[in-house]
Amino acid sequence: MDTDIKCLSCGETIRGRKGKKFCDVYCKSSYQYQQKKDKSPDFYSKVDKQLKTNRKLLREYNKAGKSTVRADILLNQGFDPKFFTHYWKNKKGDVYLFVYEFGFIKRQENTRDKFVLIKWQSYMG
Structure with a gap:
């Protein structure tokens, strides 16, 4: 046998x-x-990879704690604003989306889309 x-x-x-x-x-x-x-990568791997990319770009362009960057610069490097971990609403009602400790909000200045980048502060919690 x-x-x-x-x-x-x-x-x-x-x-x-x-x-x-x-x-x-x-x-x-x-x-x-x-x-x-x-x-093919599973759903969680794709989400995790995009969150890591978003965080890396937000950290890279926001060294001072607050900055403004043209949207096309971030988007061309792989940033996807649909992926974030949490949000914070300020007293004016503006909603900032956060990827861990780095936040952003989309604005339009002089007909150009831009992202205002901020870093998480203790008073936000």
């Missing part, structure tokens, strides 16, 4: 118990890694 079962990872003939799929733990690990890598 000798059947030639091949390892799913390397294709070598498997020796051992019936039903075995891999020749060793390294092939099993390699196969599972490749399967995960070949899959």
